[in-house]
Amino acid sequence: MGVASQRRRFLRKLKSSLPWYPFIFINIVVFVVFNFVPWISMLQISFQETDLLSFRKFVGLGNYLALFQDKLLGVALSNTFLYALMYVPPTAAFSLFVAILVNRKIFGAHIFRAAYFLPNITSISVICLVFLRFLSPRPDAPANYLLGLLGIPPQRFLVSVEQALPSLARLGLWESFGYYMLIWLAGLQGIPSELYDAALVDGASGWRLHRYVTIPLLRPTAAFILVVSTIGALQVFGSIYIMTGGGPVYATTTVVYYIYQQAFILGKFGFSSTISILLFLIILAITYLQGRYLRFGEEVY
Amino acid sequence: METARARGRLRSSGKARPEWRTARLSLRVGQALERAAVYSFLLAVAASTVGPFLIMVSVSLTHNIRFITFPIKLIPNPVTLENFQTLFSKTMALRWLWNSFFVASVSTLGGVVTSTMAGYAFARGQFWGRSLIFTLFLGILMMPSTALIVPQFVVLSRLHLVNTYAALIGPWFASIFGTFLMRQQYLGIPRDYDDAAIVDGANLWQVYYKVLLPQLKPAMATLAVLRFMGNWNDFLYPLVVTSKANMRTLTVGLGTVARSGGDAGLDMAGAVVGFLPTFFLFLLAQRYLIQGITLTGLKG
Numbered sequence: 024m025g026v027a028s029q030r031r032r033f034l035r036k037l038k039s040s041l042p043w044y045p046f047i048f049i050n051i052v053v054f055v056v057f058n059f060v061p062w063i064s065m066l067q068i069s070f071q072e073t074d075l076l077s078f079r080k081f082v083g084l085g086n087y088l089a090l091f092q093d094k095l096l097g098v099a100l101s102n103t104f105l106y107a108l109m110y111v112p113p114t115a116a117f118s119l120f121v122a123i124l125v126n127r128k129i130f131g132a133h134i135f136r137a138a139y140f141l142p143n144i145t146s147i148s149v150i151c152l153v154f155l156r157f158l159s160p161r162p163d164a165p166a167n168y169l170l171g172l173l174g175i176p177p178q179r180f181l182v183s184v185e186q187a188l189p190s191l192a193r194l195g196l197w198e199s200f201g202y203y204m205l206i207w208l209a210g211l212q213g214i215p216s217e218l219y220d221a222a223l224v225d226g227a228s229g230w231r232l233h234r235y236v237t238i239p240l241l242r243p244t245a246a247f248i249l250v251v252s253t254i255g256a257l258q259v260f261g262s263i264y265i266m267t268g269g270g271p272v273y274a275t276t277t278v279v280y281y282i283y284q285q286a287f288i289l290g291k292f293g294f295s296s297t298i299s300i301l302l303f304l305i306i307l308a309i310t311y312l313q314g315r316y317l318r319f320g321e322e323v324y
Numbered sequence: 325m326e327t328a329r330a331r332g333r334l335r336s337s338g339k340a341r342p343e344w345r346t347a348r349l350s351l352r353v354g355q356a357l358e359r360a361a362v363y364s365f366l367l368a369v370a371a372s373t374v375g376p377f378l379i380m381v382s383v384s385l386t387h388n389i390r391f392i393t394f395p396i397k398l399i400p401n402p403v404t405l406e407n408f409q410t411l412f413s414k415t416m417a418l419r420w421l422w423n424s425f426f427v428a429s430v431s432t433l434g435g436v437v438t439s440t441m442a443g444y445a446f447a448r449g450q451f452w453g454r455s456l457i458f459t460l461f462l463g464i465l466m467m468p469s470t471a472l473i474v475p476q477f478v479v480l481s482r483l484h485l486v487n488t489y490a491a492l493i494g495p496w497f498a499s500i501f502g503t504f505l506m507r508q509q510y511l512g513i514p515r516d517y518d519d520a521a522i523v524d525g526a527n528l529w530q531v532y533y534k535v536l537l538p539q540l541k542p543a544m545a546t547l548a549v550l551r552f553m554g555n556w557n558d559f560l561y562p563l564v565v566t567s568k569a570n571m572r573t574l575t576v577g578l579g580t581v582a583r584s585g586g587d588a589g590l591d592m593a594g595a596v597v598g599f600l601p602t603f604f605l606f607l608l609a610q611r612y613l614i615q616g617i618t619l620t621g622l623k624g
Contacts, residue, residue: 168394
């Protein structure tokens with residue numbers, strides 16, 4: 024009796040479940056082929072030495088131990104963190120500053136917003152084609168000419184070991200601040216105007232208004248922007264591949280570029296998979312720490 | 325309006341002095357100065373974001389130009405299309421342009437359709453594995469995509485799919501972000517619609533297609549714009565899964581020739597061709613794009 028009713032319930036549940044699976048079938052296939060299977064094969068080949076073609080050798084923890092010995096990986100890691108440091112705080116601050124300015128009732132605000140968003144909708148290749156020319160070390164190239172007007176001598180930008188990485192970070196800011204400005208604007212517009220009125224009555228004005236009302240209330244937005252821009256910065260690739268090729272002398276070799284180089288130029292798929300796992304863990308840890316420290320996702324009022 | 329607010333500010337701060345009129349005047353002058361400063365700053369920033377693209381267009385229309393040098397004439401004399409002629413006749417740009425259009429269109433269509441389907445299942449369905457699959461999807465959404473680039477190539481090369489459209493489109497044919505977005509939309513539609521249709525004898529597909537989908541058009545437009553732009557501008561993945569020049573997308577193709585440092589006019593003509601499609605889409609669908617970004621804080 025009990026078995027029969029259990030069986031009946033099972034059949035009923037099965038019957039109500041089945042019609043739903045076709046709706047998620049394609050999602051599942053894409054997930055399996057492009058996420059699940061790659062995950063398994065990443066773990067698998069991280070224990071091998073293989074070029075995928077002629078040889079395949081099990082090396083145990085060899086690749087993992089090599090992580091600690093590879094000097095260039097150390098360079099790539101420090102370049103990546105340096106890039107994030109040079110990119111994230113200035114981008115977050117600058118986009119907030121611009122957002123506060125265009126959030127006022129000023130003439131043409133939406134045109135400014137669209138103009139600032141323009142680099143963000145443009146592909147990295149187009150941007151790099153243009154800026155490879157603009158940042159040329161020639162004294163009459165656009166960037167150097169404009170610096171010359173300010174009395175600054177010609178710079179070597181991308182061909183200089185010291186300036187290449189900061190130049191790329193600044194290009195990253197130029198490309199993405201419009202996007203973060205939009206996120207800040209959404210945050211700003213979510214602040215109830217009564218709070219500003221209350222602060223005005225209390226005698227606050229100008230930048231003090233922002234210091235005591237805007238900035239504290241924007242904490243959830245700030246958390247989101249810092250997390251997202253850090254994750255983006257740690258994975259920077261396009262501008263490096265196109266503009267510097269990791270050079271000069273490894274000055275712009277970041278982790279993702281190093282992974283690319285190890286796998287697709289040197290054919291070391293095992294070692295590059297191991298670095299990919301390391302990158303994944305680093306991003307996971309940083310996201311977790313930032314999320315905790317900034318209390319990501321928490322409401323303030 | 326402005327002065328009324330300023331007056332209110334003076335009054336409410338309790339500092340209505342005898343020199344009220346001069347205070348108001350200096351406040352007005354101060355405001356005008358501040359306003360001018362704000363405008364010049366905003367204009368300077370706008371010049372920095374728009375200027376490079378204007379120069380790009382100008383150089384692409386210039387005859388025989390090897391380097392971009394300042395000072396520059398924004399309107400070249402004579403205006404010529406010869407750089408574009410060379411671009412389309414002597415390079416692979418036209419093939420890349422076609423690849424990009426084909427891949428981005430199919431990816432967008434596929435991604436939007438599968439998102440509305442899966443979103444429907446997750447919003448309305450009761451089936452085995454629902455919460456497990458949902459959690460797994462959420463996990464993938466949080467994952468850095470670049471960490472998987474090498475094993476994705478490994479899997480595709482085992483399947484002999486390197487240098488195929490299938491590889492370029494495949495991962496874009498489903499969108500977890502889109503699935504969540506659509507699920508949210510379905511949850512905003514009362515179940516009474518579904519129930520009424522089912523009472524009338526409709527099956528799940530009819531409910532999905534005839535009753536609910538028409539109400540999702542704005543969300544679908546938003547997702548479509550985000551997906552198209554995301555796919556068009558994608559760089560690392562299409563770079564890795566193609567090695568033959570004739571299978572490159574425009575973004576990757578332009579990226580691979582950028583540093584060869586040839587003729588500036590030809591380079592900028594390529595840049596213009598890469599720039600215009602997303603630019604026009606931005607002009608046409610700005611509302612959907614900005615809505616999508618501010619609603620979700622995510623792209624693609």
